[in-house]
Amino acid sequence: MASTERHTLIGDVHLLLTDDQGRILFGRRAGTGYADGAFHPPSGHLEAEESVVEALRREAVEEIGVQIAPEDVEFAHIMHNSSSGGRVAFFFQVRKWEGEPTNMEPDKCDALEWFAVDALPAEMIPYCREALGHISSGTSLSLFGW
Incomplete structure (x- = not known):
């Protein structure tokens, strides 16, 4: 039986540039x-x-130094992930931006690389790999770890 205690969700945004x-x-x-x-x-x-769009645009500047117009943000997927007691990951695809992607956080990231969806890197965080599979199949909502 579910608890009657209200749950506070952590929200994450993911940029699929x-x-x-x-x-x-x-x-x-x-x-x-x-x-x-x-x-x-x-x-x-x-x-x-x-908002999730504002967060995505902020993260784009902070992490890779690119500017994204709000109208260029396309919803791709939402995943309810059980980690940390439950979080919601919003995935957005962006095909148009200004600037050259640059590693703006070398203390947290040691490389930037482009990968095709059918040739993803071996080392990935599992929920992200699963979300990309759902996106490829056209599924807009998924659960992970429940």
């Missing part, structure tokens, strides 16, 4: 203490009083 060849930009995590060595798209937590 996609080039003209259909490849997605990933960073390799380093020095974070969590999944170091794994590739992951630019991502981050929602901050107070921030």
Whole structure:
């Protein structure tokens, strides 16, 4: 039976920056203490009083130094993940941006690389790999770890 206690969700945004060849930009995590060595798209937590689109645009500037117009953000997927007691990961695809992707957080990331969806890196955080599979199959909602 479910608890009657209200649950507070942690919200994450994930940027699927996609080039003209259909490849997605990933960073390799380093020095974070969590999944170091794994590739992951630019991502981050929602901050107070921030929409998911605002959060995605902020993370794009903070992590890879690119500017994204709100109208260029396309919803791709939402995943309810059981980690940390439950979090919601929003995945957005962006095909148009300004600037050259650059590693703006070398203390958390030691490489940026483009990968085709059918040739993803071996080392990835599992929920992200699963979400990309759902996106490829056209599924807009998934559960992970429940």
